[in-house]
Amino acid sequence: MARHVQLDQDCTLRFPGRDEEFAAGVEIGVLATLMDLGRYRIERCICSTNIDQARELAVAFGYRLMEGGSEGGWTHITLAPHPVRPRLRLVSGR
Numbered sequence: 001m002a003r004h005v006q007l008d009q010d011c012t013l014r015f016p017g018r019d020e021e022f023a024a025g026v027e028i029g030v031l032a033t034l035m036d037l038g039r040y041r042i043e044r045c046i047c048s049t050n051i052d053q054a055r056e057l058a059v060a061f062g063y064r065l066m067e068g069g070s071e072g073g074w075t076h077i078t079l080a081p082h083p084v085r086p087r088l089r090l091v092s093g094r
Contacts, residue, residue, distance in 0.1 A: 024050055031057060032061070039079075041078065041080050042079040043077070043078050043079075045075065045077075046075060047075075051067065051077070064080060065078075
């Protein structure tokens, strides 16, 4: 049975006749595309076996991955860009 891959909040895809590795590749590809587009906050439920690869990809794109709850082999993740240090400027010359 083909598993579902979350494309958007209310949109999932299935790939009948494809194996688990194919679905995992699509799932990671969707995350990479969203990070490459510069989305500020990305929330997804991904297969728990993809967490390590998603974390490595997040680091490469300058995001941090925060894990939420896990259930039935799925983990809720949130990706957000690493915080940028504030620019300091002189407000008063006194």
